[in-house]
Amino acid sequence: xxxxxxxxxxxxxxxxxxxxxxxxxxxxxxxxxxxxxxxxxxxxxxxxxxxxxxxxxxxxxxxxxxxxxxxxxxxxxxxxxxxxxxxxxxxxxxxxxxxxxxxxxxxxxxxxxxxxxxxxxxxxxxxxxxxxxxxxxxxxxxxxxxxxxxxxxxxxxxxxxxxxxxxxxxxxxxxxxxxxxxxxxxxxxxxxxxxxxxxxxxxxxxxxxxxxxxxxxxxxxxxxxxxxxxxxxxxxxxxxxxxxxxxxxxxxxxxxxxxxxxxxxxxxxxxxxxxxxxxxxxxxxxxxxxxxxxxxxxxxxxx
Numbered sequence: 001x002x003x004x005x006x007x008x009x010x011x012x013x014x015x016x017x018x019x020x021x022x023x024x025x026x027x028x029x030x031x032x033x034x035x036x037x038x039x040x041x042x043x044x045x046x047x048x049x050x051x052x053x054x055x056x057x058x059x060x061x062x063x064x065x066x067x068x069x070x071x072x073x074x075x076x077x078x079x080x081x082x083x084x085x086x087x088x089x090x091x092x093x094x095x096x097x098x099x100x101x102x103x104x105x106x107x108x109x110x111x112x113x114x115x116x117x118x119x120x121x122x123x124x125x126x127x128x129x130x131x132x133x134x135x136x137x138x139x140x141x142x143x144x145x146x147x148x149x150x151x152x153x154x155x156x157x158x159x160x161x162x163x164x165x166x167x168x169x170x171x172x173x174x175x176x177x178x179x180x181x182x183x184x185x186x187x188x189x190x191x192x193x194x195x196x197x198x199x200x201x202x203x204x205x206x207x208x209x210x211x212x213x214x215x216x217x218x219x220x221x222x223x224x225x226x227x228x229x230x231x232x233x234x235x236x237x238x239x240x241x242x243x244x245x246x247x248x249x250x251x252x253x254x255x256x257x258x259x260x261x262x263x264x265x266x267x268x269x270x271x272x273x274x275x276x277x278x279x280x281x282x283x284x285x286x287x288x289x290x291x292x293x294x295x296x297x298x299x300x301x302x303x
Contacts, residue, residue, distance in 0.1 A: 003096030004282045007058040009049030012283035012290075015061070022098055025073035029100045032085060036117035036276075037094045038064030039285045039298040040149065046092070047286060053092070053248075061282075062095030062300070063088050066107060066116035070098075079104065086116040087257060088124065095282055095300055103254040108261035118149070118271050118297035120257060126154035127256035129229050129245050130161070133205040137162030142195060142203040142221060145210025146182055147173040149271060149297045150231065154207055155180045156269045157256075166198055168210075192217050208233055208242075215240045272296030 001022050006014040025031045043061050045051040066086040069079050079085055087104030088094075103124075107116045135141050141158050145151045146167030158165045159181035167182035168191060177184040185194045191214070196202070204227065206218040211232025219225045225241040237244035247253075263269035274296035277285040285298050 001097040002279070003093065004061050004279065005058050006047055006061065009047065009057075012044075012047070012286040014047065015283045015286065017280060017282075020060075020096070023093075023100050025071050025076075025100055027074040028076060029073040029090065029102050030069050030076055030079055030085070030104065031071040031098055031100055032065065032067035033070050034065050034067040034094065034097060034099050034302045035113035036066050037062045037089075037096075037099075037279075037300045037302060038117045038119075038121065039095075039277075039282075039289050039300060040064065040121050041289060041292075042121070043092075044286045044290045055092075060091065060093035060096065062099075063092050064117050064120045064122075064297075064299075065089050065094035065099050065101070066113040067099070067302075079106065084113070084116075086113075086120055088120045088254070095279060095302075097302060103252070103257065105257035106261075108264045110265055114273055114276060114299050114301065115271070117299050118273050119153075119260065122149040122153045122271060122297070123256045123260055124247065124253050125150050125231060125245075126157055128247060128250065128253035129207050129209075129231055130154060130158055131253055132229050132243065132245055132250065133207060133227070135161055135163050135205055139204040140164045140166070140199055142166045142168065142199075142206040142218065143182070144168045144206065144208045144214060144218060145212070145232070146177055146180075146184075148209065148292075151209040152180055152296075153269075153271055154209065155182045156263075160263055160268055166195060166203065168195075187212075192221060195221055205229075207231070211236070215242050218242075273299050275299075276301050 084107040087101045090100040147169040165182040167177045174184040206222040208230035
């Protein structure tokens, strides 16, 4: 099969399309013919060597995937050959013609492969953060970095839970934030004052998606570090006593994959795809993701 791989850490040019052996599912796994694969910040950070999950070089890439089941491992009963599914690629090898899945769900009927491939990692990560903060009906949540894939997902999921959401983002994204159901607040000097103008008593919870060094302000607004979770600021979490959410250490929230279909079908959730790229242009997709100027997700079209 054709797959994206890098043999050295570095800029997007280290990525190449190579021939690899076809994988086959172990018990509990399914193999899918990949139609589309999302590109996330985790992908380019691994490629640059900024993150490490213990894998040796060369490494494959790609976590978010959607496609059609063509082989099932022993013990699989939730899906069958021919089903359209989406999920997170085992071993981060989703930018390929074939991939293995343990965490998966049936694609909602209203979604195509490209839209489905944009969802899994953002959906799991946002849900995990909301679960850890115990965001529910009647609470007020501040999301720092509310318009990216994870931030926009967190906004909509929190609104669906019945929470009031204040979202911090750049000036150009204020109308977009409002369309997602959040009360928009701009970044920069005076942010705390602007939040307090909307919520004089502060907020119940704060979720940091941006990792831009404002944990002290979030702690102040949320009434203590115990009410703040960061998805992006590991060093700041240690310094300020804030929980850093990590799916490997905390346990995952892949239950969200099977639950989001109801919201999608009800018109209460959407995650826009900003741009698509053919698999052969994965370097361009990584570069666009690294520059961080996409409002929605970036997706590779494999077939």
